[in-house]
Amino acid sequence: MNQHTSIKAATGWRRWVYTTNHKDIGTLYLWFSLIMFFTGGLMAMIIRAELFQPGLQLVEPNFFNQMTTVHGLIMVFGAVMPAFTGLANWMVPLMIGAPDMALPRMNNWSFWILPFAFLILLSSLFMPGGGPNFGWTFYAPLSTTYSNDNTAFFVFAIHIMGISSIMGAINVIVTITNMRAPGMTWMKLPMFVWTMLITAFLLIMVMPVLAGTVTMVLTDKYFGTSFFDASGGGDPVMFQHLFWFFGHPEVYIMILPAFGIISTIIPTFSRKKLFGYHSMVYATVSIAFLSFIVWAHHMFTTGMPLAGELFFMYSTMIISVPTGVKVFNWIATLWRGSITFEVPMLFALAFIVLFTIGGMSGLMLAITPADFQYHDTYFVVAHFHYVLVTGAVFSIMAATYYWIPKWTGNMFHEGLAKTHFWLSLVSVNILFFPMHFVGLAGMPRRIPDYALQFADFNALISIGGFAFGLSQILFVVVIVKCIRGGKKAKANVWEDAEGLEWEVPSPAPLHTFSTAPTIK
Amino acid sequence: MIRSLMLSVFLFAVSSMSMAGVSAFNMRKGVTDTSHQVYNLHMIIFLVCCLIAVVVFGFMFWALLKHRKSKGAKAANFHESTKIEILWTIAPILILVLMAIPATKVLISMEDNSEAQMTIMVTGSQWKWHYRYIEDDISFYSLLKTSDDEIDNKVEKQEHYLLDVDKPLVIPIHTKIKFLLTSDDVIHSWWVPDFSLKKDAVPGFINEIWTNVNDAGTYRGQCAELCGVAHGFMPIVVVALEQDEYKTWLADQLKQKAILIEKEKQSVGxxxxxxxxxxxxxxxxxxxxxxxxxxxxxxxxxxxxxxxxxxxxxxxxxxxxxxxxxxxxxxxxxxxxxxxxxxxxxxxxxxxxxxxxxxxxxxxxxxxxxxxxxxxxxxxxxxxxxxxxxxxxxxxxxxxxx
Amino acid sequence: MNNKKLTIKLIAFALAMLLFGFSLVPLYGLLCEVTGINGKIIGASEKNTNIRTSTQTSEQVVKLQILTHNQGPIPIQIKTDKIEIYANVGQEYLISFEATNTGSKDIVIQAVPSVSPGLTAKYLHKIECFCFAQQAIKKGETVNLSLNFYIDELIDPKYKQMSLSYAIFDISDDIKPEKWHQLFPENIKIAKVSK
CATH class of the missing domain: 1.10.760.10 (Cytochrome c-like domain)
Incomplete structure (x- = not known):
């Protein structure tokens, strides 16, 4: 790996632009994700400010729609997915005893095209006509015939994000397949590595389908094809089938790595091995498989024949079985452990409870007759924010607190971090829990203004939203303080933590495992 | 004493809300047999989920309280048990089967759209609804009535802010009505919570739903699928009338239609x-x-x-x-x-x-x-x-x- | 397997998935036919080449609603005297429509049929239909359109009501100049300038 010698020489901005080192690229991904988290978060604040009271106060409905759309796109493709890729970059080689990722130069590319994708997407917000305003799900024909002229920017941004994700995924698969230290058999892989591997497979299976779908949107809008236009023999409902064929596995792309993180953290602070490692692996594989046969549960109201509705209802309900197994295994791991409550553990425990709540509202949504009432209301918004914010985002925060001493060599400020946790926990529930109620009471999603009976809950939700948003500033403070200094961290930061990453010194030197470690 | 007073106030509040069938935080019971079934299904599944949550979180919090290091807990060494894994795979499946049975029943009855007594074609367009009574040859648009001044906070908002239209859809009760849904432009979704009806209006295609309303009254809903700038401003209002009142309304509509045609002729001159x-x-x-x-x-x-x-x-x-x-x-x-x-x-x-x-x-x-x-x-x-x-x-x- | 080989395989796999994405388009058509999504069947807008073998009629009656619906702002008025018919299964029926162009331009329309309930779509056989071809209507002109159909004997007797709705699309913009010339020989210029 001769390119490593050249990196050592590079300093300043060159170090970051030319880097092929998995740790540097991991760091870049994580910073990028944090910036995007705040960008998307700012949009959420605008949305919540507008919805604080009935009536239109701050923004035009068109701008509101752009905010909901871009908030979704940024959080999914800019915050959550790059965060997991960043964690994988940093931790997978350390966990499997590899010197670096298998394809370091491709690794550099897959990160550095990402900022351009988001620059293109965000710049369209400032162009005449505005950015995408058709929801992150960009249903045709709202996104084709009836969208503004800047839709091409949206399409190209998605293309670039897709290429970046596919390259990242290929890298993860090749690394895990070929670069494991001798003795690191498949069934000895840490859970996080397993979940990243399966996630990477999901990515290379569905991102190309998304790329195909946005290409069809592009040709329908600009080149006169009619994939989604009934007058030319197309069908707008087909768009939704294509989109959700990508979209449902995408949901698992955002939650499987979270499962891996929680399965890593819970044993450490329970001082006990993960309960049911094998069933955890099988459960992950079966969730990934099932994710391909449930897509149409997002589309019950589009008008499906009874047989289709029943099939997708049953298959969706079945997903709760392997997911349930995971939750039970975590609790069994806690059971008769020797539990302590360090900050990563607090986030992991919050994850278990709140993700389970999100899972249960998911089960309710699977019941087709009830879904007719829940669909496209705030009940759905509550559901997927429980899964993605208190699920995916909380797991990323847990992972950050868990591994940041390894990354920086310093312990973080525990008091501030705990404050961050408790503020986030309380505010996130004030933010998302009442959404269940307004949804059930009949408030549709993606509306800039609402009827008077929803006013009280919406004010409460907005207050929770602002509090959650402000709390995240503390997160940045803790991270920056930790980078600048603090109590020195040992090699094995957390007593009894298992894994190869704890065998290298803290901070992890730029090059680790140049000679492969031996696995017991 | 105070306690029991508060309890009775609470019970009264709950019962009065459930009598009206409208709640600020739960699904409506609605006014059709289907909506009652859906409501019951929703409550059953909700309660089952709550029960599961109590059991699962019960174990979890017990462990968090009792098995903590600060209490001197020593970690046990077990980490695998095929028996228990099988148990907690089978148990959820059984619960799911129990949930699926009523869900399937309700779904089958919802999809039974045979033998409708009248048909109304509902067309969504940016941003209003159009209703066409197929058998009676009446059709009209239904638009948001709320004024811009209310939306822009210049005047006080009225009771049915954003949920009021100039001309509501009028239907008779105790009649099986078929709705054919379509759209002129983008996808809309026609939703009346009290009837437990929500279906997409897809441009170029028709979708079918039906209802049979039990109680006369005014029922309000909204478009549920993002359809562009004014998605939040295309409400649905349905007035359900007793059958003879409906007949009077219908006759009146036909008369007005004739008058209108006459008026248009005059206005040309x-x-x-x-x-x-x-x-x-x-x-x-x-x-x-x-x-x-x-x-x-x-x-x-x-x-x-x-x-x-x-x-x-x-x-x-x-x-x-x-x-x-x-x-x-x-x-x-x-x-x-x-x-x-x-x-x-x-x-x-x-x-x-x-x-x-x-x-x-x-x-x-x-x-x-x-x-x-x-x-x-x-x-x-x-x-x-x-x-x-x-x-x-x-x-x-x-x-x-x- | 070395890194390069595996990488190439994975890239090929991703490209294959891209192709799969596009192949979902015809697959979806198949899915619609089998499951009745949207009440459309493959080639619903093309002429049916299968020759009818049986001409049995039965006592079974289906109430069929035949509707037309302009897709957005199109100055075309379509009238028919039979919005509802009680059709004997197996018997052929002829429905005629009058379409009038009330606008100030020549227009080409395409009708797209949709049947509800979706599962009955495959039992409604159109022998001749104005939706099989584009219809050119000059400004101010009224043309006669027709539909000749029968309902298949194989239809499940539980279906007693069906709706057939034609969505009328203005496709003037998609017509190539040569084609336009054929459709409206006398006023090519006006038509193309206005587009």
């Missing part, structure tokens, strides 16, 4: 002044056009074109394209065809207004008969139907004074 037309036009413009083209006629850059100073609306005498767009809309854009939505006088008024407001200075005065001529060139061309083919062009010249 009338000549209004610029001021009169401007007054009519301004009102129509504010209600129907200002949402997109804005009150100042400047539009929204890149999305909705400006009327102020535009080629179409501000070249004196060149009004044909303008009228054509207002009547027939512009395909591929949000501009709709207004010819069936507004009366001849209203059309004449709004076009006159647009040509003479926002700094536009055409001075064109468009009379109802000009619209009539453009709308029905058939009468002009075909030999038999129109009496005075030769005079028509003369009149149209007189109709427009510059």
């Amino acid at each position: 009338e000549t209004l002044s610029l001021e009169q037309l401007m007054a009519i036009g301004e009102q129509v413009y504010v209600e129907r056009c200002a949402a997109c083209h804005q009150a100042d006629g400047k539009g929204m850059s890149g999305i909705f074109p400006a009327l102020a100073g535009s080629k179409i609306a501000n070249v004196a005498g060149d009004y044909k394209t303008h009228i054509d767009i207002v009547l027939n809309g512009k395909s591929g854009t949000a501009m709709q065809a207004f010819k069936n939505q507004l009366s001849l006088v209203e059309l004449a008024g709004v076009i006159t207004y647009e040509r003479n407001a926002f700094g536009n200075t055409t001075g064109d005065v468009i009379q109802a008969e000009v619209i009539q001529l453009i709308l029905n060139p058939v009468q002009q061309d075909s030999q038999s139907s129109v009496q005075s083919t030769d005079q028509m062009p003369e009149q149209s010249k007189e109709g427009v004074k510059q």
Whole structure:
């Protein structure tokens, strides 16, 4: 790996632009994700400010729609997915005893095209006509015939994000397949590595389908094809089938790595091995498989024949079985452990409870007759924010607190971090829990203004939203303080933590495992 | 004492809410057999989920309380048990089967759309609903009634803010009604929570749902699928009437329809002044056009074109394209065809207004008969139907004074 | 397997998935036919080449609603005297429509049929239909359109009501100049200038 010698020489901005080192690229991904988290978060604040009271106060409905759309796109493709890729970059080689990722130069590319994708997407917000305003799900024909002229920017941004994700995924698969230290058999892989591997497979299976779908949107809008236009023999409902064929596995792309993180953290602070490692692996594989046969549960109201509705209802309900197994295994791991409550553990425990709540509202949504009432209301918004914010985002925060001493060599400020946790926990529930109620009471999603009976809950939700948003500033403070200094961290930061990453010194030197470690 | 008082107040509040079937935080029971079934299903599944949550979180919090290091807990060494894994795979499956049975039953009854007694075609378009009674040949648009001033917080919001329309859908109770849903432009979704009905209106295709309402009353819903800028502003109001009241309503509608046709005929012969037309036009413009083209006629850059100073609306005498767009809309854009939505006088008024407001200075005065001529060139061309083919062009010249 | 080989395989796999994405378009058509999504069947807008073998009629009656619906702002009025018919299964029916162009331009329309309930779509056989071809209607002109159909004997007797809705699309913009010339020989210029 001769390119490593050249990196050592590079300093300043060159170090970051030319880097092929998995740790540097991991760091870049994580910073990028944090910036995007705040960008998307700012949009959420605008949305919540507008919805604080009935009536239109701050923004035009068109701008509101752009905010909901871009908030979704940024959080999914800019915050959550790059965060997991960043964690994988940093931790997978350390966990499997590899010197670096298998394809370091491709690794550099897959990160550095990402900022351009988001620059293109965000710049369209400032162009005449505005950015995408058709929801992150960009249903045709709202996104084709009836969208503004800047839709091409949206399409190209998605293309670039897709290429970046596919390259990242290929890298993860090749690394895990070929670069494991001798003795690191498949069934000895840490859970996080397993979940990243399966996630990477999901990515290379569905991102190309998304790329195909946005290409069809592009040709329908600009080149006169009619994939989604009934007058030319197309069908707008087909768009939704294509989109959700990508979209449902995408949901698992955002939650499987979270499962891996929680399965890593819970044993450490329970001082006990993960309960049911094998069933955890099988459960992950079966969730990934099932994710391909449930897509149409997002589309019950589009008008499906009874047989289709029943099939997708049953298959969706079945997903709760392997997911349930995971939750039970975590609790069994806690059971008769020797539990302590360090900050990563607090986030992991919050994850278990709140993700389970999100899972249960998911089960309710699977019941087709009830879904007719829940669909496209705030009940759905509550559901997927429980899964993605208190699920995916909380797991990323847990992972950050868990591994940041390894990354920086310093312990973080525990008091501030705990404050961050408790503020986030309380505010996130004030933010998302009442959404269940307004949804059930009949408030549709993606509306800039609402009827008077929803006013009280919406004010409460907005207050929770602002509090959650402000709390995240503390997160940045803790991270920056930790980078600048603090109590020195040992090699094995957390007593009894298992894994190869704890065998290298803290901070992890730029090059680790140049000679492969031996696995017991 | 205080406790029991509070309890009874609470119980009273809960029961009064559930009697009305409307709650600030739960699904409505609604007013159809289907909606009752769906409500019950929702409650059963919700309670099952709560029970599971209590058990699962119970174990978890027990462990967190009792098995903590600070209490001297020593970690046990077990980490695998096939028996227990099988147990907690099978148990959820059984619970799911128990949930699936009632869900399947309700779904089958919901999808049984045979033997409907009447049919209403519901068409969504940006951003309003159109209802067509297939058997009775009545059709009308239903638009948001809430004023812009209420939305912009200039006046106090009324009780049914954003959930009120100018002309609600009227249906009889105890009648199986089939709704055929379609759309003119993008996908909309027709949702009335009290009937437990939600189905997408897809452009180019039809979808079918049915209902049979038990109680007379007014029921409100909204469009549930993001359909563009004014997605939040296209409510649905359904008034369910006793069957004989419905018959009276229907007869009245047919009578009004006849009167309207008569009125339109008369208005062709009338000549209004610029001021009169401007007054009519301004009102129509504010209600129907200002949402997109804005009150100042400047539009929204890149999305909705400006009327102020535009080629179409501000070249004196060149009004044909303008009228054509207002009547027939512009395909591929949000501009709709207004010819069936507004009366001849209203059309004449709004076009006159647009040509003479926002700094536009055409001075064109468009009379109802000009619209009539453009709308029905058939009468002009075909030999038999129109009496005075030769005079028509003369009149149209007189109709427009510059 | 070395890194390069595996990488190439994975890239090929991703490209294959891209192709799969596009192949979902015809697959979806198949899915619609089998499951009745949207009440459309493959080639619903093309002429049926299968020759009818049986001409049995039965006592079974289906109430069929035949509707037309302009897709957005199109100055075309379509009238028919039979919005509802009680059709004997197996018997052929002829429905005629009058379409009038009330606008100021020549227009080409395409009708797209949709049947509800979706599962009955495959039992409604159109022998001749104005939706099989584009219809050119000059401004002010009225043309006659027709539909000739029968309902298949194989239809499940539980279906007693069906709706057939034609969505009428204005496809003038998609017509190439040569084609336009054929459709409206006398006024090519006006038509193309206005587009």
